Structure formats: C-alpha cells, structure tokens
Amino acid sequence: MNYFNLFSNILITKGPTRILISDLQRNVSELYPLELYEVIEELKKKSVEEILNDYHEESRPIVHEYINLLLEKEYGFITENDWDMNFPPLSYEYHEPSAITNLFIEIEDIHILKKIYPSVENLGIKHLVIYSLKPLTINEFIEIDDTFKTSVLSGIEIFSPFHQKINLSFIQALQKNTARIYSLIFYNCPKPPFKAKDEYRFSLHFLKDDLKISDCGKVDLKYFNTNLPKILEAMNHNSCLYKKIGIDGHGNIRNCPLMNESYGNVQNQNLEEAISQSGFKKYWNLTKDSIETCKDCEFRYVCTDCRAYTENPGKNKEGLNISKPLKCGYNPYTGEWEDWSKNLLKQQTFHLLEFK
Ligand code: SF4
Ligand code: SF4
Known part of the structure; x- marks a missing residue:
C-alpha cells in the first residue's frame, strides 16, 4: 500500500x-x-x-x-507503510515580543521624530515608515537617519516627494552618510533622474504618480504575501493593524493614520499612553475568519485586512466593523475580480470616507 x-x-x-x-x-x-x-x-x-x-x-x-x-x-x-509520523503538523501559533512592531508617521517637520524617539525605544518598534508631505533635503535625510543611529529599530523606509536636487550624487551621499534607511521611494517624479540599479544598501524607487496615504489598502494579487510570519500573524491577529501605530500629519495618534479613532496627540502624549487607552487595540485580534465575505475566501491568510476603508460602516455588538475591505474587487463566490474603483457604490463610499 x-x-x-x-x-x-x-x-x-x-x-x-x-x-x-x-x-x-x-x-x-x-x-x-x-x-x-x-x-x-x-x-x-x-x-x-x-x-x-x-x-x-x-x-x-x-x-x-x-x-x-x-x-x-x-x-x-x-x-509504503502507513503515514510517516516523523512529520508532525506545523504549529500555527504566533509570538511577537515587541509591544509595537511598525510605526507609520506622516510628517511636515522632521523634528517630531526626536519627540517620539523615547517611545520607539520603549516599545521596541522595529520598522519606521515615514511619509513626508514636503520634499526632504539631503541634510534632513541624514538627520532622520542620525536620530535613530543607536536605536532598536531595524530599519527606516521613507516616502518623499521628488525634487530637482535629487540626482546621482544626492543618492551617493545618502549611501555614504546613512545606515538605517533601507528603502527610499520618491513620488511625484515625472522622469527618474538616472536608472536606479541594485547598488545601494537601500532599495530605491522613483514613482511617477503623486502617492497619497489614502491609496493604502488596495487588494490585489500582486500584494499577497506567502511568508510564514505574515501568514501566522494573519491566522491569529489582524493582518494589518496588529501591533501597529500611526501618527497623522496633525500629530494625532491612531492604530493606522487613516482610522477614525484618535488616541491623543504626540504634542502632549507619548505613544505608550496612547496604546494603553481602551479601544486602541480593539482590532488587533480580529482575523479574516470573522470578516464578512473574507471569511470564506481562499486568499484570507495571504491578504491584508483594511479596517479604515470598508464596504459598510456598521459595527457588530463588540463595536467592531467586520465589513469586507472596500478596495477589494474579488468575489470569492464566483472566483472573479472586478476593478473596485469602477464600482459606483464603492466609489461613493470611498469619497464619503475620504471627506468625513
Ligand atoms: S487599515 Fe487600511 S489604510 Fe490603514 S494601514 Fe491598513 S490597509 Fe492601510
Ligand atoms: S475577499 Fe477578502 S480575503 Fe478575499 S481577496 Fe478580498 S479582501 Fe482579501
């Protein structure tokens, strides 16, 4: 047999x-x-x-x-002889020692980073994502990197508008004078100043489009992630919001910068106080297994779960919005994709959420 x-x-x-x-x-x-x-x-x-x-x-x-x-x-x-018991099932438990893993901050002025530095250390934050609303100079890039020189952070990713002073020597100077930046994305760049090769310590991208924070949350096959830690996180917790914190352009502290609920402002409160407030972690343990439609979808553990843009605003009896992410055009019951942005109902909901 x-x-x-x-x-x-x-x-x-x-x-x-x-x-x-x-x-x-x-x-x-x-x-x-x-x-x-x-x-x-x-x-x-x-x-x-x-x-x-x-x-x-x-x-x-x-x-x-x-x-x-x-x-x-x-x-x-x-x-040949029965099933081989030397291959026990994989444990699907997920453990993450840091209190917060990712911080996403929208900034106008880089000095806010010095203010949040102690919290980054206390909370053991690993990844810092900076979305700059204004073009950054070479000195500002270096100052950002320098602020976290001795930090627990494993890396910094920066999204910044492109400007005319960005050329090969600008990037070479960044390569020489920074250590923590691992990803640089220049948006609003009509034409890349040179062909970016894989020769820097950080990844480098020039995007033609004006990248807006509200672009976040799009569901597409190309964003799906088959990676053990991400899948384990998705099986046990919310695949987007678990142990994440966001600060919007006005300094408001939220679970993600686009969520409605704010838990104070960095000008008068530290991140530790914000996350200890009741409600801050309310979505952390909501998995796709409880989200309408997603709970049946074959992509539920490789997909992200946006709670800022959802199809319906209603909440369940625990006060959680369990509606399907708005920016998903997939119908698991037919196996077909449609462009969510061309769906009139979804478009209306998106504009309502954006201007709320
Ligand atoms: S909740 Fe939505 S908008 Fe917020 S970070 Fe996640 S995908 Fe982006
Ligand atoms: S239905 Fe849900 S799980 Fe499936 S692709 Fe869309 S958002 Fe992801």
Whole structure:
C-alpha cells in the first residue's frame, strides 16, 4: 500500500470555488480547483490504492493526475507503510515580543521624530515608515537617519516627494552618510533622474504618480504575501493593524493614520499612553475568519485586512466593523475580480470616507 503524506509547510486554504495551496518554505501560493481539495482530504484517511478503487473507472486517471501533481510540486511524499509520523503538523501559533512592531508617521517637520524617539525605544518598534508631505533635503535625510543611529529599530523606509536636487550624487551621499534607511521611494517624479540599479544598501524607487496615504489598502494579487510570519500573524491577529501605530500629519495618534479613532496627540502624549487607552487595540485580534465575505475566501491568510476603508460602516455588538475591505474587487463566490474603483457604490463610499 502507498500513503500520501502532506509536508507540514504546506497550507491549504479552501474557498467556495477554489483552493489556495501555500508553500510556506518556498513562499509561493498557487490556486487549484476544489476537486483537488477533496482528493487531499481523502489522502489523509486512505491509501492511494483505496482511493483509486473508490473512484469510478472514468475518474481514476484524473485522481492519478492530481496525485502526480502533488508529488511534482513537492507538496508531499509517498510512504509504503502507513503515514510517516516523523512529520508532525506545523504549529500555527504566533509570538511577537515587541509591544509595537511598525510605526507609520506622516510628517511636515522632521523634528517630531526626536519627540517620539523615547517611545520607539520603549516599545521596541522595529520598522519606521515615514511619509513626508514636503520634499526632504539631503541634510534632513541624514538627520532622520542620525536620530535613530543607536536605536532598536531595524530599519527606516521613507516616502518623499521628488525634487530637482535629487540626482546621482544626492543618492551617493545618502549611501555614504546613512545606515538605517533601507528603502527610499520618491513620488511625484515625472522622469527618474538616472536608472536606479541594485547598488545601494537601500532599495530605491522613483514613482511617477503623486502617492497619497489614502491609496493604502488596495487588494490585489500582486500584494499577497506567502511568508510564514505574515501568514501566522494573519491566522491569529489582524493582518494589518496588529501591533501597529500611526501618527497623522496633525500629530494625532491612531492604530493606522487613516482610522477614525484618535488616541491623543504626540504634542502632549507619548505613544505608550496612547496604546494603553481602551479601544486602541480593539482590532488587533480580529482575523479574516470573522470578516464578512473574507471569511470564506481562499486568499484570507495571504491578504491584508483594511479596517479604515470598508464596504459598510456598521459595527457588530463588540463595536467592531467586520465589513469586507472596500478596495477589494474579488468575489470569492464566483472566483472573479472586478476593478473596485469602477464600482459606483464603492466609489461613493470611498469619497464619503475620504471627506468625513
Ligand atoms: S487599515 Fe487600511 S489604510 Fe490603514 S494601514 Fe491598513 S490597509 Fe492601510
Ligand atoms: S475577499 Fe477578502 S480575503 Fe478575499 S481577496 Fe478580498 S479582501 Fe482579501
């Protein structure tokens, strides 16, 4: 007898029309028909021979093909004597020691960073994302990096408007004089000043469009993330808001800069006080398994869960908005995508939320 063993790094997420198989070691996800899910479920209980016997003669070649596919893709392996118990299931628990992992701040003036520095250290923040509303000079970039020279931060990502002084020597000076910046994105750049190569310590991008914070939250296949820590986070917590903090351009502290609820202002309150307020963490443990429509979707653990832009404003009895993210055009019940921004209802909701 032959038995099929699924590797423990293979995660199968069932949707209404398809399944998503995520290889958590290779960081790739692929879609397959629901039929394959049934075969995999059978393979967990019966030997390959028993399954082939159970199927009608006409269906056997298809089942055979599916088993070959599982083996070719290296989703599992065959053993001769029962299932191999040396491959216990992977634990789906998620542990994150930092009180906050990511801080997103919208800034007009870089001096606000000195004010929040002690909180960054106390909370063990790992990633700092700065969205500058005004073009930054070379000295300002260096000063930002210098502020966090001895910090616990693992890196800084900066979004800044492009300006005419940004050229090859500007970037070379940043390469020489900064250590913490790992990603630089210049937006509103009609024409890149030179061809950015992979020769700097930081990644470098010039974007033609005027990047707005309100662009955040778009759901698209290209943003899906098959990465073990991200998937474990999504299975246990909110995939966008868990252990995140945001500061908007007026200094208001929020779970994300676009959420409605504010928990004080950095001018008179530190981040530790803000996160200790009741309500700040209310979305942290809301997973996609509780979000309308998403709870059935095969992408639910590789997708992000925007709570700032949702299809409906209503709240459940726990005071949480569990409506599907507004900027998603996917319908898991038909397996079809539409452009969410061309849907009139969604467009109206987006404008209402933007000008609220
Ligand atoms: S909640 Fe929405 S707007 Fe806020 S960071 Fe997440 S995706 Fe972006
Ligand atoms: S339905 Fe939900 S889980 Fe599925 S792609 Fe859209 S936002 Fe993501």
